[in-house]
Amino acid sequence: SQQGEEDPQALSIQEGENATMNCSYKTSINNLQWYRQNSGRGLVHLILIRSNEREKHSGRLRVTLDTSKKSSSLLITASRAADTASYFCATDTGGGNKLTFGTGTQLKVEL
Amino acid sequence: DTGVSQDPRHKITKRGQNVTFRCDPISEHNRLYWYRQTLGQGPEFLTYFQNEAQLEKSRLLSDRFSAERPKGSFSTLEIQRTEQGDSAMYLCASRPSSGSAGELFFGEGSRLTVL
Secondary structure (H helix, E strand, O other), X not given: OOOOEEEOOEEEEEOOOOEEEXXXXXXXXXXXXXXXXXXXXXXXXXXXXXXXXXXXXXXOEEEEEEOXXXXXXXXXXXXXXXXXXXXXXXXXOOOOOOEEEOOOEEEEEEO | OOOOEEXXXXXXXXXXXXXXXXXXXXXXXXXXXXXXEOOOOOOEEEEEEEOOEEEEEOOOOOOOEEEEOOOOOOEEEEEOOOOHHHOEEEEEEXXXXXXXXXXXXXXXXXXXXXX
16 A cells, blocks of 8 residues: 655656655654656665654755654755656655655656 | 666566566665556555565465565565456565665566566
């Protein structure tokens, strides 16, 4: 079953604009992670935020976490055509670090 | 760089046939996970191993599915008597059981098409 839902399901922007994706989840978590998936490929880990953290940065990525609202957002700044991919949030609720993935946001960055 | 390796990358089979997928994790990773992903959805957890022990299985893993990791290194996922509903991407991931925050390292997946 999917733990989280991402919003929007699809997002189309111009190169250079910022892209924001949101993730909502249902149960308490140890950490929340974001992954990227190019079409037909495996997933690549982008960033992890622990339950006691509120914001984290990595390069052009900024992640926020609001555990009271059970939600997270991923901001990609100054997007590039190469950022075109699907982005998934995944929650770690403990018990073997099994991750439960959301439904994903399809991002398209146009030149 | 020897990441997670999956074989075959693509498999087309007829309904009722058996198929087997292999996953070679990153060598020092003792946890190995199998996920299934259908078109337009996120990956869904199937099962995971710590070394050779299978520690958890999802209810998605019907009796037709079996996974093994006999020596705690590579793993196989077998689907018997395939059905059209088994068509999906089967993803393998690995991680060390300690010393990392919890991110998974995924392979490129094995895409199954059941005709």
